[in-house]
Amino acid sequence: MAHTHEHNHGHSHRHGDLKGRNLLISIFLNILITAAQVVGGIISGSLALLSDALHNFSDVLSLIISYIANKLSGKKASTNKTFGYKRAEIIAAFVNAATLVVVAVLLIIEAIKRFQNPEEIGSNLVIWLALLGIIANGFSVLLIKKDADVNMNMKSAYLHLLTDMMASVAVLIGGVLMKFFGVFWIDSLLTLLIGVYLIYMGYDLLRSSTRVLMLFTPEDINIKKIVAAVVNIPSVKNMHHIHVWQLNEDEVHLEAHIDFEEDINLSEFDRILNTIEELLFHDFDINHVNIQPEFGKCDAKDVIVQD
Structure with missing residues (x-):
């Protein structure tokens, strides 16, 4: 026996279209930034600018x-895809978080190499392209911030x-310091700091998306x-063989055996x-329930049973 607390699908469809449009705008802006920063990084010799371009390219992907x-x-779901593609956004979140960490490690390695051999850098170009990156990415951030609060993929x-x-912003500060004070090693330091920050930001999302993909209990x-709450209901003797997992951002499933x-x-x-x-939905935010009823059945009565 199963039950679902449905959501407003019409609203979800319109919201999905809006998310898609905002993502397309952000993709276009990031392609422009990446191209400009690759050319600018090569001309100026700035590793920080090239590392920012590499990160921007990972943004595009x-x-x-x-x-x-x-x-x-x-x-929609079908007979050979009974859940449809509801997990697509979780997989996307996992892939994006993983690429964020990989890019960060590559940046840190390059920064350490450059520390040993700092080079003079064309700071004017660095400053202007950093400003372009701040404006374009800032606009993209504002476009999808609302969706990021409620959706792992958008986050x-x-x-x-x-x-x-x-x-x-860090590259801009570095460009200013190089232009007015000739401190060229700041380029490598900023690259290193950017890399460490990327790992810090990517780890939590990688961990949470992995938990969902591994069907861990939320x-x-x-x-x-x-x-304890279910056994408290009159006529219920025991609740066992429980599985709780998160399918996607909106759906938490529970299946269990109940002895009467x-x-x-x-x-x-x-x-x-x-x-x-009703109890599971209102007290635990579980919106898909599948219960197997039993009476006097000889099976394992442990709460968690290894299938």
Whole structure:
């Protein structure tokens, strides 16, 4: 027996279209920034500018992945894809977080190499291109900030853009210091700091998306409290063989076996099931419930049973 607390699909569709449009604008802006910074980095000799361009290129890839995932997540389920593509955005978040960390490690390695051999850098070009990066990424950040608060995929795109905007600020400061004080080693230091910050930002998202993909119990759900609450319902003897997992941003699923005190009829079970569903939805934010009813069945009664 299963139950779903439905959402407004019409609104979700319109919201998905808006997310898609905002992502497309951000993709276009980042392609422009990347091209400009690659050329500028080569001409000026700035590793920080090239590292910012590399990060921007990863932004383009991550935004394209996010856009595709956003489109896929709206596709309907079918007989051979019973969940549809609801996990596409979680996979996108995982890939984007992983690329963020990989890019960061590459930047740190390059920065350490450049520390040993600092080079003179054309600071004027660095300053102007850093300003371009700040303006374009800042606009992109504002476009998708609202969606980032409620969607893991959009959060991964948002983090890429936010960290790149901050990297551009750092490159701008470095460009000013190089222009007026001739401190060229600051370029390598900024690259190193950008890399460390990227790892810091990417780790949490990588961890949370991994938890969802591995079907771990959501961190804010306490299974012992669920069992205690359900067993408190009259006629319920025992709750066992429980699985709780998060399918995507909107859906948390629970399946379990429930032992009943008496050999109740089907209409009585439906009444109790409705009580359980409402309890799980309002107290634990679980919106998909699948219960297997039992009476006097000889099976393992542990809360968690290894399948």
